[in-house]
Amino acid sequence: MxxxxxxxxxxxxxxxxxxxxxxxxxxxxxxxxxxxxxxxxxxxxxxxxxxxxxxxxxxxxxxxxxxxxxxxxxxxxxxxxxxxxxxxxxxxxxxxxxxxxxxKHWASQTSSDKTKLLAQSLSRFFSKIPEYESLYPSPKYDEPAWVCARLVELLPLSIERKLQFAQPESFERCVNFLHTVINGEKNSDLFQFQTRNYN
Structure with missing residues (x-):
């Protein structure tokens, strides 16, 4: 197409x-x-x-x-x-x-201790960023792939790094990366949302 x-x-x-x-x-x-x-x-x-x-x-x-x-x-x-x-x-x-x-992107994934912690982190981020939370009236916190994808979108990383997680076989690497970064980050103010203005 x-x-x-x-x-x-x-x-x-x-x-x-x-x-x-x-x-x-x-x-x-x-x-x-x-x-x-x-x-x-x-x-x-x-x-x-x-x-x-x-x-x-x-x-x-x-x-x-x-x-x-x-x-x-x-x-x-x-x-x-x-x-x-x-x-x-x-x-x-x-x-x-x-x-x-x-x-194809990531296949459906089974929850683990790491992904449950990541879901809790995403829920906290959403509560601090109402403009972003409003886009997701029915968040899928019980779906690990959905949770990790939203965190990748939110994280203040380079586009090149984020594109690594667009690859179809990158889920486990993504989980480990997110778990390390978020658990080691004391200040969630890094996760900020602004209405995007693009021409």
Whole structure:
């Protein structure tokens, strides 16, 4: 399939949501097409990469939208799966399109002592970040893959590091990494959410 591509300095994993404010004409066009089509690919912006985009991206659908007081369009998107992007094309207005093929991410996982502790940490983070918590009215704290994916999205890590956990066989490595980082971090103020404004 062919999807519009929106490269942003973030990563979204399956089940993840984010809120975007849209004002640049090319991305307004992308949103209009996504509403009536198959969604779009939210990739990670990599300034040194060809097309400034990661090859792995989240295939997202728009789940909510509104017009803000300042006239900007606000959309909530949710990642349905990961896709691999190839054959990029740049249209006249600067909007990118690419061929997208679905790829597997993490399989369903069984809870362990480590993932239960991580779920407790995520719940505490959500309680401190109401803007982020509001995106997830029914959090899946009993699903280890969902919990770990949300923590990866929240952690203040480089995009390159986060992309390591977009790989399909990275779950156990991710759990160990998160467990070490969060248990060794005394101050959860690192986990801050701001409404994202991208053009």
């Amino acid at each position: 062919r999807l519009g591509v929106f490269p942003l300095p973030l990563i979204l994993l399956p089940g993840g949501k984010t809120r975007l404010r849209i004002f640049e004409p090319r991305y307004i066009r992308l949103v209009k097409q996504a509403v009536t089509g198959e969604g779009f690919a939210l990739s990670s912006y990599l300034p040194e990469a060809e097309n400034n985009s990661s090859e792995l991206a989240a295939w997202v659908e728009i789940v909510d939208f509104s017009i803000l007081e300042d006239g900007l369009l606000s959309i909530d998107v949710q990642a349905q799966s990961m896709v691999k992007l190839t054959q990029f094309e740049l249209e006249n207005d600067g909007l990118r399109f690419a061929s997208a093929k679905q790829v």
